[in-house]
Amino acid sequence: MAATGWPGCANSLKGVILDMCGVLYDSGGEGGDGVAISGSIGAVEKLKASDLQLRFCTNETQATRETFVAKLQRLGFDISVSEVFPPAPAAVAVLKERGLRPHLLVHEGLLPEFDSVDKNNPNCVIIGDAAENFSYQNLNEAFRVLIDLEKPVLLSLGQGRYYKETDGLKLDVGVYMKALEYACDLKGEVIGKPSSMFFQSVLNDMGLQPHEVLMIGDDLLSDVGGAQQCGMKGVQVRTGKYSGTLHCRRMASITAGLSKRTRGAPCNRGGAVTQKVNDGVNFGGLRRHRSRGGGGGADKWSSSSSSSPDTWPTFTAASHVTVLLREKAPFVSQSWEGGRSLG
């Protein structure tokens, strides 16, 4: 019988997909490059040194892929453009396939990604994380394009609620997708996480099956939920938007929709690992192991028996996850500034 708990389940893993903002770095700050999250540069190094395949899957839509990866490299990450999957190139493919001409409400840094696309006489609207460009005037302009279309099409580069920058939480594109959906009484199409089609394109690039891959992110819906929907395992770290007791409560209520799918699901059909400030609370049908003790590492966590709920560890940051993957790669535990210790 296949292992349903941790770390037995980790043995079947052949690849890891990492979310980026909130897992590897926090965006914002002076200069705009943001800051690397402690331990994350080393975590990427160690994953690359292991026998696990590694890809990066982001809903970053404030810059072209080249500009974005250059920023990560400046922060110290060993990442190349071909390893990174953002929504904009996927959106361009959709536009060309369906003969769509977009009205763009995106960050100016992303505009070059759409250079090859016909934008005359628009028959759809694309929104990305436009940040300050989400003015009343710009949102109204996008609304008027949609409301005047015979068959309005809204493509959203993600559906995140918010993300964390160095100076605090910021509203993400999903909030404005919901705004336009309500204004025009339509349903937007999400390109990017948590779209299964988007995750599948990454799996195709890795040449792996969903159950062989672990998705690690800080967003319970876009990362963990999307991975589960696709048949992968999903891990939420406590970095990034996962910060502070009150945000945690918000996320707890958001998980309601995830629980049904995960409850009792075997490990290779996707399992959620989430973090709570209150130990032992079950988010996704997978419970934290309650035993406590000194030291740090995976061996404080054991897989459950077949008749009991899955028991998965609590992760505090990407660096911790790699620690817990040590059965696949000999990693060393790393502390994480601001994180919570295991156990």
Next chain:
Amino acid sequence: MAATGWPGCANSLKGVILDMCGVLYDSGGEGGDGVAISGSIGAVEKLKASDLQLRFCTNETQATRETFVAKLQRLGFDISVSEVFPPAPAAVAVLKERGLRPHLLVHEGLLPEFDSVDKNNPNCVIIGDAAENFSYQNLNEAFRVLIDLEKPVLLSLGQGRYYKETDGLKLDVGVYMKALEYACDLKGEVIGKPSSMFFQSVLNDMGLQPHEVLMIGDDLLSDVGGAQQCGMKGVQVRTGKYSGTLHCRRMASITAGLSKRTRGAPCNRGGAVTQKVNDGVNFGGLRRHRSRGGGGGADKWSSSSSSSPDTWPTFTAASHVTVLLREKAPFVSQSWEGGRSLG
């Protein structure tokens, strides 16, 4: 048996509540006063000359009640402050009753309405039709207040999708309510139309029962739907946001939720009359009479038999409604620029 169709149903009416923007005037334009909709000044005059009680119920939240009424008076309307019911005074009452201290995301013209309210250390957020104040920065600020609250409370002064100004359609407060609801995973409370409590406060002022009152507006959800929910009859006019074939299609899909309630409902439990570009299409369970002929007026419409669907007229503007109320008041048919003729 009580009449279920028009005009028989009109005989039981003792009062009329008029929506304002889109029914009496279109907002915007140079000077900011907007323009009176043709025939609407006379319609108000004639209603006031009849034995029907008249009140004005608006979700206007860009100005204080005094400033707003002064604008209407400049446009030529015989309206006094005591006859007008906007959401802000109702919101102030709610704040004081529940001990809430608001963070305000509203139009600067509305701020004086909240002068008497303690706004220190906010424990709720109030949003109104803030228009240009709905910047990314301001929405983010409201979001941060909510996400940091133990028990976040969002009060929205209306839930409209959009309204019409002289230069086109504009996003309304409901769109931003939905945005914050999604961002914070909460449900906002609507103060203003279509809240039954809000309509009831107007009925209390009139001293009438719901079935004795007709609500006339251009918004199918806030005006017609809200009136029905409260037990009133609701009429949607073709002025204001009801303009153009495509907008009409949007509204058609929005009515799905209204149909069940209205279908087969007796007249005195609330009935919807809506307008379609395509004759004979049934929006609210009430069908347009298909007979055609010359001339204009109510006598082209007849009430249905008890076994057939209610037959209600199509209204093109507030002035037409008053025409059709001629059994209560001897009105004269008026043409309406841009409107559609009856029949």
